[in-house]
Amino acid sequence: MLNPSPFAWVSQYLFGFFFAYGVYLPFWALWFEDQGVSATDVGMLMGLGFATRCVANLLITPRIHQVERLLPALRWATLACTLFIAMHLAAGANIMLLALVTVLFNLSFGPMVPLSDAMANHYASRGVLDYGRARLWGSVAFIAGSSVVGYLASQYGANMIVYTALAGFVLSMLLVMRTPINPPVSEASHAAERPSLKSLLCDKEVVRFLVLIALIQGSHAAYYSFSSIYWKEAGHPESVIGYLWSLGVVSEVLLFAFSKKWFAGWSLRTLFVVSSMGVIVRWGLTASTVALPALVVIQLLHGVTFGIAHIAAIQYIQKSEANKMVALQSLYNAIPLGAFIALMMAVSGWGYEQWGANIFWGMAFMGVLALFIKVEPKSKPVKDIKEFSQPEPQK
Incomplete structure (x- = not known):
């Protein structure tokens, strides 16, 4: 051991x-x-x-x-x-x-x-x-x-x-x-030339990708910050809240376990559209009800709002030119999953104090905006979805 x-x-x-x-x-x-x-x-x-x-x-x-x-x-x-x-x-x-x-x-x-x-x-x-x-x-x-x-x-x-x-x-x-x-232990280093993060941020296609994924993943900000408080105020005990969060991760795990079977042949556009629609439905429901059966449905949608968006993002990165993949992965983690969620958490804190659960309608609107953004990488052949690694739960 x-x-x-x-x-x-x-x-x-x-x-x-x-x-x-x-x-x-x-x-x-x-x-x-x-x-x-x-x-x-x-x-x-x-x-x-x-x-x-x-x-x-x-x-x-x-x-x-x-x-x-x-x-x-x-x-x-x-x-x-x-x-x-x-x-x-x-x-x-x-x-x-x-x-x-x-x-x-x-x-x-x-x-x-x-x-x-x-x-x-x-x-x-x-x-x-x-x-x-x-x-x-x-x-x-x-x-x-x-x-x-x-x-x-x-x-x-x-x-x-x-x-x-x-x-x-x-x-x-x-x-x-x-x-x-x-x-x-490292093998002999190979000098693979990589573009700088600055040069990628000047690429309009990359910027569209970052904006799209930021809208979808950033819509989870109020959920990460205030769903537990919201559900507790509605009378659900911490134990139930813990089970609800666990259910969200279970849906994510199941989605990735069967992703090859379920999403084989799906285009990037289709994956992003389905995830965006999931954002609209999930946060609209969250704003509308705290009934336990509805919360179960809301949490099962985590596989759609987080998981499918992650599959699409990884597919986008894997389809990009080989020398850009590491830099794109860095930007993906740092901006949509880091800086933008941080900004939206601050905004949702203010919004929750002002409007309560109606802040989730703002999160749902981000899904509407995401529907209008199209991205397509320039380059490599499509990789099979089985190559996608599982993501960090609920980020």
Whole structure:
């Protein structure tokens, strides 16, 4: 166990990490609210976290380009996350201290997904692990984390949210300290010329792609920040809220498990249109009702609004010229999944305080705008959908 196989190391580390993430993403806004933080400030703090992760992934993560440095970097990042998550308890309701620990935590947290994915991809490219099977344990752990913390918080109070997240990071810390039997080692470097991020941002086709995916994924901002608060105010206990979040991840996992069968032959345009329609229906329903049967349908649509959009984005990147793929992946994670969601979280915090659940109509309108944007990469032959790796749950 101290020197596990690459598959065991990756899958077990992802289990510990995503258990903690399954606590953090659905319930952190509830913990902020329990400390007496206003809805506007909750949105600002949650948005600040996403913005910090964006900066970390643009400025810090790319510096760790040699595979030998992945394991030490993951160890330091996991240790820092463990310390900074605990510091939230000392911050209490002090908004300045909460902002400080939010920044420190997300500077450490941001690189963990791309670094662990890089480890998995290193081994997958050498045929020593199946990325999909290893990544699946992260999705299972996210479900476990959100379900467990929902029960604990409803029974013992909101501070269990921090304690449960801390337990997940302690587990991750123990797991990351082990060294796989085949530690990652670089092969002779090859100088593949890549376009700069600046040059890509001057490409109108790339900008259209980023705007389209930002509208679809950015529509989840109010959901990430305020759905738990909204549902709790409607009378649903934390345990039910945890199960609802878990159901969203289950729909995502099922969608990716059967994506090859269900979406074979679908065009990029079709995938984006279906996802955009899902955005309109999902957030329109969210704004209209808090009835439990409707919430089940709303959460099952997560596979459509997040999962199908992710499939389409990855397909777009894989169809692009080979020398652009890494840079496009970086922009995809940093802007639509980072900076834009951060902005929309701040906006939705203000909007939720002003209009309550009607803010979700604004999220639904983003799906309407997305229907009018068409993207098509210039280049490589279409890749089979079976090559798509599973995404990070609910981001």
